[in-house]
Amino acid sequence: MSRQNVEALDVEGIRADFPILEREFSVGSETQRADGEAVDDGTPLVYLDNAATTHTPEPVVEAMSDYYRRYNSNVHRGIHHLSQEASIAYEDAHDRVAEFVGASGGREEIIFTKNTTESENLIAYSWGLSELGPGDEVVLTEMEHHASLVTWQQVAQRTGADVKYIRIDEDGRLDMDHARECITDDTALVSAVHVSNTLGTVNPVSELTELAHDHDALSLIDGAQAVPNQPVDVEEIGADFYAFSGHKMAGPTGIGVLYGRKELLEEMEPYLYGGGMVRKVTFEDTTWGELPWKFEPGTPPIAEAVGLHAAVDYLEEIGMANVQAHERELSTYAYERLSEVGDVDIYGPEPGPDRGGLVSFNLEGVHAHDLASIMNDHAVAIRAGDHCTQPLHDKLGVAASARASFYIYNTREEIDVLVDALEDARELFA
Ligand code: PMP
Numbered sequence: 570m571s572r573q574n575v576e577a578l579d580v581e582g583i584r585a586d587f588p589i590l591e592r593e594f595s596v597g598s599e600t601q602r603a604d605g606e607a608v609d610d611g612t613p614l615v616y617l618d619n620a621a622t623t624h625t626p627e628p629v630v631e632a633m634s635d636y637y638r639r640y641n642s643n644v645h646r647g648i649h650h651l652s653q654e655a656s657i658a659y660e661d662a663h664d665r666v667a668e669f670v671g672a673s674g675g676r677e678e679i680i681f682t683k684n685t686t687e688s689e690n691l692i693a694y695s696w697g698l699s700e701l702g703p704g705d706e707v708v709l710t711e712m713e714h715h716a717s718l719v720t721w722q723q724v725a726q727r728t729g730a731d732v733k734y735i736r737i738d739e740d741g742r743l744d745m746d747h748a749r750e751c752i753t754d755d756t757a758l759v760s761a762v763h764v765s766n767t768l769g770t771v772n773p774v775s776e777l778t779e780l781a782h783d784h785d786a787l788s789l790i791d792g793a794q795a796v797p798n799q800p801v802d803v804e805e806i807g808a809d810f811y812a813f814s815g816h817k818m819a820g821p822t823g824i825g826v827l828y829g830r831k832e833l834l835e836e837m838e839p840y841l842y843g844g845g846m847v848r849k850v851t852f853e854d855t856t857w858g859e860l861p862w863k864f865e866p867g868t869p870p871i872a873e874a875v876g877l878h879a880a881v882d883y884l885e886e887i888g889m890a891n892v893q894a895h896e897r898e899l900s901t902y903a904y905e906r907l908s909e910v911g912d913v914d915i916y917g918p919e920p921g922p923d924r925g926g927l928v929s930f931n932l933e934g935v936h937a938h939d940l941a942s943i944m945n946d947h948a949v950a951i952r953a954g955d956h957c958t959q960p961l962h963d964k965l966g967v968a969a970s971a972r973a974s975f976y977i978y979n980t981r982e983e984i985d986v987l988v989d990a991l992e993d994a995r996e997l998f999a
Pocket residue numbers: 620621684685686687714716762764765766791793794814825957
């Protein structure tokens with residue numbers, strides 16, 4: 570990212586695009602009206618659960634409702650006007666996403682799935698189950714999300730392959746010396762998370778990909794927390810496969826993306842079968858259609874693709890380097906403010922270029938779920954739990970953590986609300 574070109578976001582203008590942020594909750598506080606009657610205060614929502622799901626701006630909602638109002642129809646099959654319009658919009662969405670993540674092969678390298686989890690399972694079923702066997706190794710990191718960790722564990726159990734984990738150091742960064750030890754000529758795949766959804770660590774994914782390629786292994790990068798929050802160029806990274814979700818990047822739920830290098834996707838077998846993905850079917854056998862449709866059987870997420878296209882337009886208009894700078898500023902501020910609160914343990918690296926826009930933490934003596942519940946009493950939405958990284962939490966020595974995660978519409982003032990609520994929790998449990 571070129572730091573000189575970064576512009577401050579017009580956060581107020583952005584917030585106006587997200588009506589959900591105007592919601593207020595009655596959380597029990599009361600004020601006196603002029604006539605003396607007590608009334609509930611509407612407490613404004615402070616939404617800090619963006620790593621789970623981001624909100625959807627008006628242009629995205631509008632694009633999807635325009636689709637349903639004006640050209641809702643099934644794709645690929647129809648001769649009629651509506652089907653042609655829907656097909657073009659659906660195909661264009663692939664091109665737009667390809668451009669957004671630097672996939673020069675265009676739509677053929679972009680498969681629409683349900684979410685990141687399904688994108689990773691697609692590789693597991695289509696490539697993993699047929700290519701892996703005893704003696705092969707899949708190298709993961711200790712900070713993988715269950716979407717990748719559980720998936721490759723299962724594939725390994727079924728195929729007789731082994732799974733290895735690259736260690737993290739005390740600061741929550743990958744131990745790259747250990748990575749060099751783990752990735753060997755026995756490695757068939759390196760599957761690594763780009764930005765950890767628990768630690769916030771931004772991993773050196775180009776370096777990991779290079780290590781994989783040095784040993785003729787493939788790389789799969791989980792970009793669920795990267796594509797929404799920073800510029801990503803899959804070719805600059807050198808990734809063979811790269812996965813992410815629409816609902817974490819101002820887009821709709823129900824759509825995810827798998828980028829794959831065309832040569833690899835061409836060789837791979839589909840993992841789901843049905844209509845819309847075939848070239849020729851006889852009673853005896855079937856041949857597959859073109860990329861990416863070969864991997865998209867059945868009626869695909871058409872409205873969602875239209876919405877994802879609009880989300881990409883929306884984010885690019887803001888500028889991904891600006892999005893990244895805004896989130897970095899907020900997470901640095903949150904890190905500093907949380908560090909000032911006594912008895913708070915923060916996980917992951919200190920603020921810097923290798924930390925993304927989220928902060929996970931624990932308040933000593935208070936279970937993360939209780940903390941999230943107290944936050945909710947202040948209309949502050951955070952996440953509490955293991956964030957689908959149970960083995961990482963085991964390694965950190967805690968059952969759960971609280972996580973505040975930021976997006977383009979969040980402000981420093983909202984972080985102040987979070988920190989004030991934390992002080993309340995501390996007093997309550999003192
Ligand atoms: N990987 C990471 C790093 C994530 O943060 C998430 C979502 N928490 C996922 C994978 C799974 O995403 P989805 O639920 O959209 O499949």
